[in-house]
Structure formats: structure tokens, C-alpha cells
Amino acid sequence: MRKSSLVFMLLFLGVVFSGFSQSTKAPASDFFAGKWEVSVIGTPNGDAKLVTNLVRKDGKLTGELVDPTGSNPDPIVLTDVVDEADKVTLYFTAQGTDVNVELEKVDENNLKGSLMGMFDASAKRIKE
Helix, strand or coil, X not given: CHHHHHHHHHHHHHHHHHHHHHXXXXXXXXXXXXXXXXXXXXXXXXXXXXXXXXXXXXXEEECEEECCCCXXXXXXEEEEEEEXXXXXXXXXXXXXXXXXXXXXXXXXXXXXXXXXXCEEEEEEECCC
């Protein structure tokens, strides 16, 4: 009887430990990975359109913003990208200021949100 209770106790502990090891942060989906055209409406410099190609490297999204018109040829490197289930936030520096664009999933190809909580922003997936 003692041996069987010891075996059941060890089996139970094994199941508990393996269950807790599974509850760590689940890998993020790649919904936000890919090319997006980001539009920001009503900035002091007028409406802005930027294109980003978000790529997952070592489990984290990275990328840069590019002006599709070519008037600003230097890409803006994203300093951080935080992606959640239905939301992504892009962090970068523009004109010496730290800026963020928070976008939430609307449907499979569209995002909607704001730049620094002040200007309306949207993004549309670019299909290749």
C-alpha cells in the first residue's frame, strides 16, 4: 500500500510540474509579421504614410519605417515592438522625440489606433 501511494504521489507531482511548465508565456502568433502601410492623420506636418515590414527574429518583432514617397530616404528604425494577441505597439524616435504607434486588430488586414494617443492612425496589410 505504501509503495502504491508513493508512486501515485510521484505521478501526481509529475503531472503538476509539467502543467506549470506549460503555463509560461505562449509563443506570439505571427499575425502582425509582414508588410503594413501605416497612415497617421492630422499631424502638425500633415497626414503621413509609412511602410513597415515587421519580421520576427528570436521570438521578437523588429523592423523599420520607410517613407514610400521617397521624400525622406532614411528609414526609421523601430526601437521596440510589443505585440499582444490583438494589439501591436511600435516604438521609434523621430526628430529627437520618442514616439509610439498603438494599433489594434480590426480584421485580418486592417489595424486602427493612434500615434502617441493624439493622432488617429490606421494600418493596412500590403499583400504581395
